[in-house]
Amino acid sequence: MPRRITWKAVIAFSNHARNSWLGTQPTWKFDAKLRPVKVDFDIADDHPFAYPTVKMVRYAAVDRIPSAKSARSRGSYLRVSFKNTRETAQAINGWKLQRAVKYLENVQELKEAVPMRRYAGSTGRSAQGKQFGVSKARHPVKSAEFLLGLLKNAEANADTKGLDTSNLIVKHIQVNQAPKQRRRTYRAHGRINPYMSNPCHVELILTEADEAVTKAEDLSVSKGSRLNARQRGAQRRRAIASS
Incomplete structure (x- = not known):
């Protein structure tokens, strides 16, 4: 059975603190008064949000570089x-x-x-x-x-x-x-x-540094030449026709 967790977020300001804080924010953000908010929802025990954790790292690439x-x-x-x-x-x-x-x-x-x-x-x-x-x-x-x-x-x-x-x-x-x-x-x-x-x-x-590996030579293409898309298409058509 899922475990029921109640999340409560209550915002309480004195009039002076509230006015000072709102004075630093754009007016279009707050068209309603601040009021206490209560949110209820169910979270299973094995849900990743059941036990929220934050992993702090000292190096940005610590996960991809051993x-x-x-x-x-x-x-x-x-x-x-x-x-x-x-x-x-x-x-x-x-x-x-x-x-x-x-x-x-x-x-x-x-x-x-x-x-x-x-x-x-x-x-x-x-x-x-x-x-x-x-x-x-x-x-x-x-x-x-x-x-x-x-x-x-x-x-x-x-x-x-x-x-x-x-x-x-x-x-x-x-x-x-x-x-x-x-x-x-x-x-x-x-x-x-x-x-x-x-x-x-x-x-x-x-x-x-990783050990450099020499790329294997492609025997299907003659040395020193490179086929474009049109030539590769013609080569495939000839192979299909001959088979």
């Missing part, structure tokens, strides 16, 4: 530009660890640039962006410094786990916005301008 064969590193509330760090992180996503480390070192020395794809507003053009097929590129030295530290930390974790550090790749890297910090700077003639900061959270996972 922890036994991976090494992780993360940084929270980092005082570095979110937009520049996001673009730098996406540039090395999927790369081998040695190449990613060398690339970030080159960015710090202005030898290579970071392609600005999403957050590219007011970004100047750079010839070094041709390497990635873009015209807008920058050299976010501070973002490269923070990501380089996280990569080396993850590499040390991989070495502790006994993974082959020479065969690691950046399997997952993610940058999220952290709470913005607001300050003020005082200018001439009594003016005040914003002096804000946009920190970020960064997480990355290193895994051992």
Whole structure:
């Protein structure tokens, strides 16, 4: 027999708190007065809603990347530009660890640039962006410094786990916005301008690269040629006619 569970949601506000809260909401949302609400419905014991649970994870890709064969590193509330760090992180996503480390070192020395794809507003053009097929590129030295530290930390974790550090790749890297910090700077003639900061959270996972498997040669097609749809259709018709 299903178990009967009663869900009760009661909203109680003082007049002052109610008016203050409603004053911050769009008026079209509340065309009726707040009143106590009572909802009754039946839930079986084996129903997933009978025992509501919330699973909290520290890494976004924890479900699809096994922890036994991976090494992780993360940084929270980092005082570095979110937009520049996001673009730098996406540039090395999927790369081998040695190449990613060398690339970030080159960015710090202005030898290579970071392609600005999403957050590219007011970004100047750079010839070094041709390497990635873009015209807008920058050299976010501070973002490269923070990501380089996280990569080396993850590499040390991989070495502790006994993974082959020479065969690691950046399997997952993610940058999220952290709470913005607001300050003020005082200018001439009594003016005040914003002096804000946009920190970020960064997480990355290193895994051992899969063994490369050579694709088997297709004997039905002559080497060096590729059939289009019309040729494949004619080939099928000839095979049917001959059979």
